[in-house]
Amino acid sequence: MRWLRSFAPRVALLMGAVVLVASVLGAGWGWLRAQDALRRQLDLVLAADAEGLLRDYETYGLRGLAEAAAVYARRQGPLRVLLLGPDGRPIAGHLPGAPARLRGFVTLEGEGERQRLLGAILPDGTNLLVGTDLEPVDRAAAALAWTPPVAAALAAALALVLGFLVARRLEARLAGIRGAAQAVMAGDLTRRLPEGGAGDEFDRLAGTVNAMLARIEALVAELRQVTDDIAHDLRSPLSRLRQRLEAALFAPREAAADAATLEAAIAELDETLNTFAALLRIARAEAGTGREAFAPVDLSALVREVCEIYAGVAEEAGRVLDPRIAPGQKVAGSATLLRQALANLLDNALNHGEGRITVTLEAGPVLGVTDEGPGIPEAERNKVLRRFYRLDRSRNTPGTGLGLALVSAIARLHGGGIRLQAAGRGTRVIVDFRPGAMAAVSRPRPAGAAGTTGE
Amino acid sequence: MRILVIEDDAATADYIAKGLGEEGHVVDLARTGRDGLFLALNEPFDVIVTDRMLPGPDGIAILRAIRASGIATPVLVLTALGEVDRRVEGLEAGADDYLAKPFAFAELRARLRALARRPAVAADSTELTVGDLRMDLLRRSVARAGRAVELLPTEFRLLEYMMRHPGQVLTRTMLLEKVWDFSFDPTTNVIDVHVSRLRRKLEAGGEAPMIRTVRGAGYILAPPE
Numbered sequence: 001m002r003w004l005r006s007f008a009p010r011v012a013l014l015m016g017a018v019v020l021v022a023s024v025l026g027a028g029w030g031w032l033r034a035q036d037a038l039r040r041q042l043d044l045v046l047a048a049d050a051e052g053l054l055r056d057y058e059t060y061g062l063r064g065l066a067e068a069a070a071v072y073a074r075r076q077g078p079l080r081v082l083l084l085g086p087d088g089r090p091i092a093g094h095l096p097g098a099p100a101r102l103r104g105f106v107t108l109e110g111e112g113e114r115q116r117l118l119g120a121i122l123p124d125g126t127n128l129l130v131g132t133d134l135e136p137v138d139r140a141a142a143a144l145a146w147t148p149p150v151a152a153a154l155a156a157a158l159a160l161v162l163g164f165l166v167a168r169r170l171e172a173r174l175a176g177i178r179g180a181a182q183a184v185m186a187g188d189l190t191r192r193l194p195e196g197g198a199g200d201e202f203d204r205l206a207g208t209v210n211a212m213l214a215r216i217e218a219l220v221a222e223l224r225q226v227t228d229d230i231a232h233d234l235r236s237p238l239s240r241l242r243q244r245l246e247a248a249l250f251a252p253r254e255a256a257a258d259a260a261t262l263e264a265a266i267a268e269l270d271e272t273l274n275t276f277a278a279l280l281r282i283a284r285a286e287a288g289t290g291r292e293a294f295a296p297v298d299l300s301a302l303v304r305e306v307c308e309i310y311a312g313v314a315e316e317a318g319r320v321l322d323p324r325i326a327p328g329q330k331v332a333g334s335a336t337l338l339r340q341a342l343a344n345l346l347d348n349a350l351n352h353g354e355g356r357i358t359v360t361l362e363a364g365p366v367l368g369v370t371d372e373g374p375g376i377p378e379a380e381r382n383k384v385l386r387r388f389y390r391l392d393r394s395r396n397t398p399g400t401g402l403g404l405a406l407v408s409a410i411a412r413l414h415g416g417g418i419r420l421q422a423a424g425r426g427t428r429v430i431v432d433f434r435p436g437a438m439a440a441v442s443r444p445r446p447a448g449a450a451g452t453t454g455e
Numbered sequence: 456m457r458i459l460v461i462e463d464d465a466a467t468a469d470y471i472a473k474g475l476g477e478e479g480h481v482v483d484l485a486r487t488g489r490d491g492l493f494l495a496l497n498e499p500f501d502v503i504v505t506d507r508m509l510p511g512p513d514g515i516a517i518l519r520a521i522r523a524s525g526i527a528t529p530v531l532v533l534t535a536l537g538e539v540d541r542r543v544e545g546l547e548a549g550a551d552d553y554l555a556k557p558f559a560f561a562e563l564r565a566r567l568r569a570l571a572r573r574p575a576v577a578a579d580s581t582e583l584t585v586g587d588l589r590m591d592l593l594r595r596s597v598a599r600a601g602r603a604v605e606l607l608p609t610e611f612r613l614l615e616y617m618m619r620h621p622g623q624v625l626t627r628t629m630l631l632e633k634v635w636d637f638s639f640d641p642t643t644n645v646i647d648v649h650v651s652r653l654r655r656k657l658e659a660g661g662e663a664p665m666i667r668t669v670r671g672a673g674y675i676l677a678p679p680e
Binding site: 263266270273274277281293305308309310311312313316335336339340343344346347350351403 | 542543544555557559609610637639640642643645649671
């Protein structure tokens with residue numbers, strides 16, 4: 001009975017059985033009622049005939065009644081009449097097997113035939129009997145008796161077929177969903193559930209699941225990209241390190257040269273560890289770790305302090321750091337991470353930018369760090385937010401290529417976002433802490449803003 | 456010094472114990488949180504070094520238990536890479552310092568020295584003196600051999616920390632963390648720039664140098680010989 005485990009035959013059988021029972025009960029009840037109605041009809045006919053004969057008796061007396069009975073007998077119609085005297089002797093008419101002194105209705109079972117009789121006792125003791133053969137009524141009832149089973153069988157068969165078809169359609173849609181889910185499970189993240197286009201509940205469910213799959217696909221692709229980037233960017237320094245150590249191993253032992261090699265190796269490893277630390281910090285910020293320890297931070301004071309620290313560095317590099325800080329700006333967050341975000345931006349402006357560095361903190365709060373060149377080409381402005389992405393001209397300046405990615409992660413951890421703009425010849429990096437700033441950042445730039453690009 | 460090291464990773468534990476032993480310290484090694492806590496509660500130590508993640512009670516639990524029983528021994532907590540945001544948790548539980556693994560041995564040595572010699576100056580003292588250098592904490596003024604030295608607020612904070620730890624090696628990471636609360640390493644030479652500016656100001660009157668660079672480790676502030 002394996003096929004019974006399937007949905008369609010089970011539904012079809014169930015529907016067929018329910019319809020069968022319902023129509024047997026309904027049609028059977030109807031048949032009984034019809035039979036009953038036929039009998040009653042017959043009784044009414046008998047009563048009407050008896051009524052006519054009694055009227056004859058009242059008008060013409062016993063002789064008139066006897067004549068009427070004789071007429072019935074001669075005509076040999078379906079209605080039979082018998083008149084018995086008070087002594088039980090037949091006066092007129094013919095009605096075989098009739099009992100004497102019958103009052104009211106009775107059904108008589110004779111040899112091979114059934115009769116329905118109505119009897120009345122007249123005031124002078126005469127007994128009037130009216131009767132008819134029950135056979136036509138019985139024949140009609142027998143013919144009607146076929147109705148319940150035939151009707152039930154037809155209805156059940158119809159229900160069976162319909163139920164099977166509907167359930168099959170359902171099954172086919174479910175099989176489509178199952179197939180897609182299995183394909184996704186097997187690793188094909190591009191597969192989507194089939195949508196019928198009817199806009200019914202199934203389509204709506206498929207639409208929601210498909211949106212979820214699209215999101216998962218995008219996240220996995222992003223993750224894969226990050227993993228590839230990490231593997232690629234960590235392999236280079238490690239293979240460089242390996243070459244250096246191998247070359248030193250095959251060179252003759254010489255204390256001073258060995259010490260220099262080891263020192264260089266440790267410096268290289270420290271760089272790699274720094275990269276790891278930055279990656280972990282980005283990962284933690286992106287996972288929202290630390291948000292539970294957020295406290296109110298006086299952003300104005302924090303920015304002023306970091307600017308003071310960097311002012312000296314800028315001066316030594318022949319640059320100017322110009323802070324323009326709106327007082328009293330606060331944000332709920334991690335002072336440690338916010339300090340690092342600003343330090344990263346200032347490191348970038350010092351290492352990769354030129355000229356005056358302007359730090360602005362406006363109400364919002366919105367933090368901006370602007371330099372005077374050489375700027376970032378518009379096509380690369382979004383890419384520099386990615387991990388390890390570095391402009392070609394920056395390959396030989398210090399840094400892990402993770403600075404802006406970390407600033408971006410920190411901004412998002414604080415519910416904000418980061419965006420880059422051209423500012424004269426240079427670049428302005430904006431960290432926007434206003435709620436919803438992140439959505440505004442991901443939206444495409446309006447056409448009017450394109451004019452601010454580059455020189 | 457007698458130092459308790461609580462560390463479950465054998466390689467790290469041996470690296471620390473061997474290094475500290477070569478420096479002439481007595482090192483007690485505990486491989487589990489339970490052993491470490493037992494030793495910390497029953498033996499006198501100058502400094503305790505504990506890993507944060509340990510089998511049995513972890514570093515934070517040990518720290519709380521030690522502080523709860525009134526032991527004020529300085530504690531340095533070691534943590535995994537990239538867990539800077541956990542620093543606050545450790546400091547709140549009563550840690551005196553926090554160091555992320557992997558670390559340079561010079562870094563650990565410098566931090567343990569700073570911890571062990573902590574009360575060099577009374578906390579409520581209003582004046583710091585190292586050689587002919589004097590700092591007035593109330594008037595926020597500095598004088599070298601009677602000559603007033605004008606300092607920016609960031610330079611003042613840097614010098615104050617150095618004067619509170621005279622004669623000790625202070626690493627760049629220590630200065631970044633303790634003076635400016637930077638728990639990361641900037642790609643610009645922030646510390647070197649500030650130290651050299653401070654140096655110039657302290658020697659502007661032709662005085663002998665007071666801040667010495669220790670190659671590969673950091674800086675020492677000490678009276679000139």
